[in-house]
Amino acid sequence: MTSALFDLHAPHIEPSSMTAFAGNGLERRSENRDENCVEEALSKQGSHILAFSGRNLVLKHDRQVLDPLFAPYELAELKPEFDDAILLGYYKNGEPRLAVPVRAPAEDIEKHYKIADGRTLYRDQLISEELLGEFAQGAALIAWNFDNRFCGRCGKPMEMKIGGYKRVCSGCEHMIFPRTDPVVIMLVVDEERDLCLLGRGAHFAPGMYSCLAGFVEPGETIENAVRRETREESAIKVGRVRYHASQPWPMPHTMMIGCFGEALSRDIKRDEAELEDCRWFTRQEMADMLDNSGANGSSPPPKGAIAHRLMRDWLEWGA
Amino acid sequence: MTSALFDLHAPHIEPSSMTAFAGNGLERRSENRDENCVEEALSKQGSHILAFSGRNLVLKHDRQVLDPLFAPYELAELKPEFDDAILLGYYKNGEPRLAVPVRAPAEDIEKHYKIADGRTLYRDQLISEELLGEFAQGAALIAWNFDNRFCGRCGKPMEMKIGGYKRVCSGCEHMIFPRTDPVVIMLVVDEERDLCLLGRGAHFAPGMYSCLAGFVEPGETIENAVRRETREESAIKVGRVRYHASQPWPMPHTMMIGCFGEALSRDIKRDEAELEDCRWFTRQEMADMLDNSGANGSSPPPKGAIAHRLMRDWLEWGA
Numbered sequence: 001m002t003s004a005l006f007d008l009h010a011p012h013i014e015p016s017s018m019t020a021f022a023g024n025g026l027e028r029r030s031e032n033r034d035e036n037c038v039e040e041a042l043s044k045q046g047s048h049i050l051a052f053s054g055r056n057l058v059l060k061h062d063r064q065v066l067d068p069l070f071a072p073y074e075l076a077e078l079k080p081e082f083d084d085a086i087l088l089g090y091y092k093n094g095e096p097r098l099a100v101p102v103r104a105p106a107e108d109i110e111k112h113y114k115i116a117d118g119r120t121l122y123r124d125q126l127i128s129e130e131l132l133g134e135f136a137q138g139a140a141l142i143a144w145n146f147d148n149r150f151c152g153r154c155g156k157p158m159e160m161k162i163g164g165y166k167r168v169c170s171g172c173e174h175m176i177f178p179r180t181d182p183v184v185i186m187l188v189v190d191e192e193r194d195l196c197l198l199g200r201g202a203h204f205a206p207g208m209y210s211c212l213a214g215f216v217e218p219g220e221t222i223e224n225a226v227r228r229e230t231r232e233e234s235a236i237k238v239g240r241v242r243y244h245a246s247q248p249w250p251m252p253h254t255m256m257i258g259c260f261g262e263a264l265s266r267d268i269k270r271d272e273a274e275l276e277d278c279r280w281f282t283r284q285e286m287a288d289m290l291d292n293s294g295a296n297g298s299s300p301p302p303k304g305a306i307a308h309r310l311m312r313d314w315l316e317w318g319a
Numbered sequence: 320m321t322s323a324l325f326d327l328h329a330p331h332i333e334p335s336s337m338t339a340f341a342g343n344g345l346e347r348r349s350e351n352r353d354e355n356c357v358e359e360a361l362s363k364q365g366s367h368i369l370a371f372s373g374r375n376l377v378l379k380h381d382r383q384v385l386d387p388l389f390a391p392y393e394l395a396e397l398k399p400e401f402d403d404a405i406l407l408g409y410y411k412n413g414e415p416r417l418a419v420p421v422r423a424p425a426e427d428i429e430k431h432y433k434i435a436d437g438r439t440l441y442r443d444q445l446i447s448e449e450l451l452g453e454f455a456q457g458a459a460l461i462a463w464n465f466d467n468r469f470c471g472r473c474g475k476p477m478e479m480k481i482g483g484y485k486r487v488c489s490g491c492e493h494m495i496f497p498r499t500d501p502v503v504i505m506l507v508v509d510e511e512r513d514l515c516l517l518g519r520g521a522h523f524a525p526g527m528y529s530c531l532a533g534f535v536e537p538g539e540t541i542e543n544a545v546r547r548e549t550r551e552e553s554a555i556k557v558g559r560v561r562y563h564a565s566q567p568w569p570m571p572h573t574m575m576i577g578c579f580g581e582a583l584s585r586d587i588k589r590d591e592a593e594l595e596d597c598r599w600f601t602r603q604e605m606a607d608m609l610d611n612s613g614a615n616g617s618s619p620p621p622k623g624a625i626a627h628r629l630m631r632d633w634l635e636w637g638a
Binding site: 008024151154155158181215219228239273 | 322323324325327331333335336338340341343347348349350452453455456457458459460463465466467468469470471472473474475476477493495496497498499500501508510534535536537538539540541542543547551552558559560561562564565566567569572574576579581590592593636
């Protein structure tokens, strides 16, 4: 059925589903989390665990095959902290999936296992899209629980509740819930001249250009955040804003909100503290960059990055 | 100029701009915040202050007129905590705007002033849209700074930095930044039967129905959060998702992300712990509710609520 409300994308694939870390297919059953859910999940047949060394994932490897799924008994030599275990959800066949921090020193773990951070996991495609999505959920919750061991109001220790989704202060009973940081990332388009705006930070890989981005501020709408960040970083004035896609970005617990922005001005004045360069790209330059990375000296963010999605979809829109 | 990319709304008014708390017009100058910005702002001619008693706003009143803007010297009897002052930004004419917590007891303040919480400010339209937006920014930052006086990692006191937008631990130097909690709120539409799905929580005003809603979980896209929350609360399966509008919701620091969802199933099974009722509404029932609140026994969320916007815009879309 065609629909004025929902026919926004051509082809009809949800752009968010084509970003890295978005493939989590676990059934979370968030409404059923309670004080026993972790213990029950750990004792259930077929439960599997993602093991975290700090914020990084531990992987078993057997010749070429990398496997991040541990059965509970396989964790022993990694020194698992089962008291800090987090229930991620349930696989289609009902098997529980958990995330567990381990405290064996990284150098000991690396004798028999591989340790990888989130960027490496996705850029080098070390695990499937589904597992990347489960990693994103686990990494965010491990980081949040670690960063909130003490109460922000009174300084007393906090206790983990309902499988890692709530913490309660042992002193003043203050309750907190997992944190997700919204960031806007935007491809600003000058439709009249058929150009789009990209910048590069000093910390980028050589030659790489990407979309401008920044945290949503307290008391801001998505659209106002897009306009403010673009103005602050490039002095370009943005009019209309169109939401395009979102992406979990677990470093440590961000949600990227990808938008197109309508450029209303042309003269760039970049924020020199943030950007090393900022300029307009033609459709042809963008196509060269995406299809033949590096040929003209500039390269895009890796496939799977939401900035890559915005750049690719702008090209396809015009085609 | 007509545009395939940006012509999404008819009439061409950004839906986010028609929600309450979205009217903040201050220039934030976020890239220029430093250790002196509050002191400089306070000493500048024409600086004005929003005074917070806990999480509520203090208002001067003179017969009918309510005024929340204090000059620095006017705060004395409220016992202002200038050490915890937050720089909100700058008014069009360059005058700084700040938020300052005050510690005089509420009962003393109320002898000469009015104190109002966020819901009352917006529902009773006590202040302008612009000031509501400034309140949203201030309330979020006041709450976040108050809730993070101690370090979550080590329990030592944290210090406020750069005008209230960063806190640094006096012990371990851990740094934290303001928190904004993304919530999805969705009007789920059955296009074939021309119906939409609304529910009511037990704590709602009598007869009020609204959109389903819930916090975005760690490692989730906006679209997946819409599908999961709808499934958990009503058992209705959602296919495509269309972003419509966002809204700052400063109780204490939420960002509402309003979407339309495409219903793929019909049989409702409500989450009895969350909802007192959940049912399909016809276009006519929705029109009656919005235009003639209460006439048929049900009423919508107040104007300015993003749920009201989604309901009204669904009606207009079909018109």
